[in-house]
Amino acid sequence: MKDLVIRSAGPDDTAAISALVQRTVRISNGKDYQAQAIELIVANFAADKVGQRMAERDVFVCQQGDRVVGTIALGGDRLRSLFVDPELQQVGVGARLVAHLEAHARKVGVRELSLSSSLTARGFYERLGYRLIELQEHDGVSTFLMAKVLG
Numbered sequence: 202m203k204d205l206v207i208r209s210a211g212p213d214d215t216a217a218i219s220a221l222v223q224r225t226v227r228i229s230n231g232k233d234y235q236a237q238a239i240e241l242i243v244a245n246f247a248a249d250k251v252g253q254r255m256a257e258r259d260v261f262v263c264q265q266g267d268r269v270v271g272t273i274a275l276g277g278d279r280l281r282s283l284f285v286d287p288e289l290q291q292v293g294v295g296a297r298l299v300a301h302l303e304a305h306a307r308k309v310g311v312r313e314l315s316l317s318s319s320l321t322a323r324g325f326y327e328r329l330g331y332r333l334i335e336l337q338e339h340d341g342v343s344t345f346l347m348a349k350v351l352g
Contacts, residue, residue, distance in 0.1 A: 205294065207301045210260040210272065212252070217269040218262065219248040221284055228287040233320040238342045246282075254282075259305060263298055265289075273298040275306055280316040299329055307351050315348040323347075 210218065223243045231239055254260075254274070258281060263271030271294050274281040280302055285294045306314050317337065318326050323345050327333075331347040338344075 204265055205270070205297065206264045207261055207271075207298060208264065210255060210262045212255070214260075214262050214269060215252045215255065216248050218255075218260070218272050219246055219251045221269055221272060221286060222246040222251070222282065225284045225287055229290065230319055230321050234342060238340070241340060241342070259309075261298065261301060261305075263294055270294065271298050273302050275302055275309075275311070278306070278311045278314060280306075280314050283316075283322070295325060296329060303349075303351055311351060313348055313350050315346065318345045318347050320344075 223246055226239060226242050226246070230242070234242075254276075258274040258276040260272065260274040260282075262269045263273075263285070270286040270289050271284065273283045280299070283295060283298060283302075285298070303314060315334070316326065316331065318331075320343060323333075326347050329349070331349045334346040334348055336343060337346050
């Protein structure tokens with residue numbers, strides 16, 4: 202996938218990030234979570250909420266042509282909000298976004314990166330070297346706290 206560009210997200214990306222995340226959650230996470238949990242997650246990624254979080258985090262997008270096909274963010278020492286268009290999952294886009302974020306995290310002094318993984322993404326993160334810390338429950342949604350020491 203040579204035509205992909207990863208860049209810092211700006212205010213003009215807010216709507217595209219929101220739409221990408223909401224669509225991806227409904228399609229990719231729907232088999233692992235109940236509809237009520239999916240809708241809570243979707244509501245948490247409304248454009249206004251995405252815009253608020255963009256002011257507090259280092260947010261990146263992966264663009265193919267003029268379309269945002271992935272996003273990831275760094276909040277402190279936490280990997281946040283990795284989402285890839287369902288049509289481009291399992292072809293390396295997510296791994297490229299994580300590698301980009303890990304390099305950025307190293308540059309800003311992060312030594313260990315943690316994240317909260319969905320049931321859907323746990324295996325993906327394990328393949329990238331993240332280790333399970335503990336199972337977590339938030340509002341009836343199960344996630345996995347995972348971490349990786351950055352070399």
